[in-house]
Amino acid sequence: MYILLAEDDKKLGRLVAHMLGKETHTVDWVIDGIAAIDYTSSIDYDLVILDWMMPGISGIDVCKRLRATNFQGLIMMLTAKDDVLDRVEGLDAGADDYIVKPFEFDELLARVRALGRRSKLSFTDNVIKVGDLNLDQTNHKVCRKGKEVQLTPKEYQLLQLLMTNEEQVLPREVLLDKIWGIDADVSANNLDALVRLVRKKVEDPTGKRLIHSIRGIGYKLVRQDV
Structure with a gap:
């Protein structure tokens, strides 16, 4: 899949981008919400992974803007917010999945694969x-x-x-x-x-x-x- 990762923690961002790349995904990584909006306005991504708390524009606001502009790709929220109400807010904003930090990379990769199957994206005929x-x-x-x-x-x-x-x-x-x-x-x-x-x-x-x-x-x- 063609994935945009928006994560302002540079150490975590590099690790997530690396792990996704090893799964044969093509990954673009940005460190703030403004850049995420810019990238998605010019490139069609299969999946956007958004950190909730980012400088400029928060991940939840990026999610809302994408859905308001009829973004058809998948969206996953990546955040330390683990309250049930936060999860509900993220899903209601248009996210397809929600994973809480800290997380295991195996779980993240499994969730990405599950989202791909859900949307009927092909990993073989690519x-x-x-x-x-x-x-x-x-x-x-x-x-x-x-x-x-x-x-x-x-x-x-x-x-x-x-x-x-x-x-x-x-x-x-x-x-x-x-x-x-x-x-x-x-x-x-x-x-x-x-x-x-x-x-x-x-x-x-x-x-x-x-x-x-x-x-x-x-x-x-x-x-x-x-």
């Missing part, structure tokens, strides 16, 4: 197709016109983000955070160089451009007629 370009998220393989394309991990991640959000403009800031991480010391030049490498590998030099640069904003992937 291929994104845009025209003749296929990205297999289970085996981390990319094929164009039936021929496998060899990508580095960062190249794969960039292409996955663009294909998952086909026809949507992804801001440079979002791409930088997702690919290099929140604390990385990188610039837009790093992103531009990465885009050029991916274009060289997946685009047909005699055909139409697949990855489009949106001046002053970011990039988007546009389906080609085949």
Whole structure:
């Protein structure tokens, strides 16, 4: 699944993101509610995991905003609030599940799997197709016109983000955070160089451009007629 984790405890956030990644999920991690709103406004997530107490906008308020804007993905609240009334408030706000800190990672992962089954998401047939370009998220393989394309991990991640959000403009800031991480010391030049490498590998030099640069904003992937 494509998961957004919003957790301001950096140690816990890194651990949760790591454990979810080991389960073959693709995870984006942010540390406040404002960033969670920004990310969900431009990217379609299968699951959003929200810490209740976060700076800027609380997790419960993020949950309410997402449901108010017709967010169709799953939402899990992750919090130290263990009172029954708190649980009721979280579920009434639109959360699909609620797990109390401290928790065992095995339980968290089991709950994520259960949510995936509930929503009938597939963990085996997990291929994104845009025209003749296929990205297999289970085996981390990319094929164009039936021929496998060899990508580095960062190249794969960039292409996955663009294909998952086909026809949507992804801001440079979002791409930088997702690919290099929140604390990385990188610039837009790093992103531009990465885009050029991916274009060289997946685009047909005699055909139409697949990855489009949106001046002053970011990039988007546009389906080609085949």
